[in-house]
Amino acid sequence: MASTFSELDDLVALITTAVADVKAEYTKLNLPFPKLADVNPHPIDSTIIPQKLQRATQTISGACAQLSALVVPPSQIMYMRAGDFITTASLRVALESNIADILKDHPDGLHVSEVASRSGIEQGKIGRVLRLLATKHCFREVKKDVWANNRLSVGLLQDNPLRYIIAFNADDSGKAGGYLYETLEDKVSGPSYAVEHTPFARFHGKPVWDFFLDNPDRSQRFSKGMPGFAQVFDTNTMIHGYPWQDIPAGSTLCDVGGGFGHISMNIARLNPGLRVVLQDLPSNVEPAKALWQAQASDIIQAGKIEFVPIDFFKDIPVAGCDYYYMKHVIHNWPDNASKTILANVKKAMQPNSRLILQEYVIQHTSRDQDNAQNDLETAPEPLLPNFGEGRFLRYRLDLSMMIVFGSHERTLDNFKELGNAVGLELVEVRNCGELSAIEYRLAEP
Template sequence: MMDAPHGQISALVSLIANAAKVIEAQYATSCKPVVPSLDDTTPHPFDSDVSPLALKTAIQTLEGACAQLCATVARPGDTILNKCMNIYEPACFEVVLTSNIPDILQETPCGMSILDLGKKTGIDPAKLGRILRYLATKHIFREVTPDVFANNRLSMELLSSNPLSSLAMHFADENNKSAATLTETLSDPDWGHSCAPEHTAFNKWSKYPASLFSWYEGATPEGAKQGARFGVGMLGWGKSVEASSVITGFPWESLGENATVCDVGGGIGTMTMQLAKAHSNLLLKLQDLPERIEQAQNEVWPQECPEAIRDQRIEFKAMNFLTESPIKGCDVYYLKNIIHDWPDNKVVDILRNVRGAMKPCSRVLIHEYVLQRADRVTEGDSPFEQAPEPLLPNYGVGRIRQYALDLDMMVMLNSQERRLEEFVALGEEAGLVFVKLWNFGEMSAAEFRLVRDE
């Protein structure tokens, strides 16, 4: 048995205080130089901008240290019991989102009674009030006066006009219900050790015999509905995890004039459009399955980025990255959130197909979570800068999303997020050599080049 080091509580409190000072100083530099109150429903500029790395790291330190401090000082049974009872949070999310509570509350920003909410939703007012009070106690919504609730800074993210509400419904609906069958799936003598995408907790719950991808592509009316919702939700995901940090965090300008970047499996080109607008030196290629490319070329880009079409800086070409190579001879092959959807053997196939298109100086940039370990190592042995002691070296709760998404991949696809050494090994198997890890504060990018013959 090991006792906590003397002074750990004070050290965690010091980390919290110092992180708070950094956060306040960062907010003071914005055009709205205050940290908004939870009761403030007006968006802050930092809510949509890419956060400065110093602000992002300070917030992660604060989140991790607060959680670790509470876990340290509270009775262990209290902490475990609270975590067990977190199962009610997604259930409450599904209720308020399905009944459009955030949108209804916008009708009366000063607050609406549960009686009026009950009339508008058809839900028993007393039961709805209990659900809203639980969420308000977790700082989502606020109880203005007894049984009168209003939106706050957090619940505004759940408005139907915000893509994050669609993502919240994905987690509260098919994801949460699938996760409930995880034990049953792992203990199945056939499925438990399988990496097949049709042997998942999602399949146990849905009774659907094929992969989540085909479910979302319209195998059933319910699957098509959830797939459309998930597509919208991905916009909210990208904003929340600041995926666009790659636009400023990677040296695109150094590639030179008319450098070519191929977005492999890029969907409608959300990231490619951002590259087009931020880096005029780039010539862009967007590749995905035919229906996504048709949507991008004929609907999305003419509306959202017509200048790239006008200036002939974007090329659209359909492909299946599992069986085909992308456009040959590009300077960068960019894969965002592609690899984590597939088991190792399929990842190697994808990377080999990319390798077949590369020229000697081409780079491959794999942009997604790179999992950090929770054990502290000698400083020079970690690819990431470790959090200051006594905080967990991976920032603990401050960076919990990468581990939550890893479980999401297991539950829904039988795939995974990966550690850097796993990326390196898969790249080597495909004939690529690892060059550098680009850390953007939450997501990262692993850069690879061709293995050069001796």
């Protein structure tokens, strides 16, 4: 008879092996392992994470969560999950009252009475909020009622862009999420993917883009959070996750909807023989030029960057480029709008061109044969094949896109269907850290 503890033992074994991998990778990088009490930036925070290290951390996260689901009474787990909003609400209190900044110059801690005085929140209540967050390892109680920052809470400092994307999630988006059920069961908004029919629009009385127009402070906060978004979703891993350095000199990369071109600038650094065409809305062209002049003037002087305005719903990108690249563009739009964007890119492509999307690929949670996805990495058993909690970010983002934009992250089948609908064939999916590189070519006639 098989041991009744087999799943427990297998999960512990996965954790043990993954911890050994983490130690080996930090040793290889010649980096000390961070401590939760640290408040200064750690070198790993600005390092492109090796795939083996990332896989180990995903395994640890997924296995620990599954282990907890096995051993903790189900009633407690479900009750705590239904109360996740309390953690979100507590984070918003810490954000709006600038607790991290109040503690910034007090590494040995500050008594709760002083925190209360500076934040304007009653002493007993702010202490309870901090205690809940510290129980989640955000902030640190150095001794009774004396509070200090730690490795997590410094993400809430006003000079950290992560703060602003957390604020959007805890405030504008988080409040709207409470209307998800009402939106889904409604006979009009339920089947609709229009941005006018989202929980965000239901709660705020207008779609997100109109909300930003009417609330410029909220729009500015969201924009300030974009570098923080890049931190969370590790978008820079694309630079080394795709073989840009192997592209022949003289090839052209068209960065469609590339904003100011942070990623394509780094790709150009990696392959100096590459020529870049950066395309985004007209309002972004001059700021992009200023950024490149400040950070990559040598590329401008060499004539290897061109700035071209585009509305990718109406315009065709610069024709005949070897590579077209779109980072986190398609996930902002429902299928019909995404097909319009991809169809316009397809019109610009030549027979040897490639289109590369940098996006999440959603995996199923079952291992049955119908759901086998040989092109995607699956977790070892007994983990869920999608790594469970280890890759939860993409599933949370998927629902966030539903709540705010009426759009979604996509499965491998979804990406194939999108391509087929506009005459593009999916060639390959590469694992590039958190995100994947989804590569298309023109379909055979």
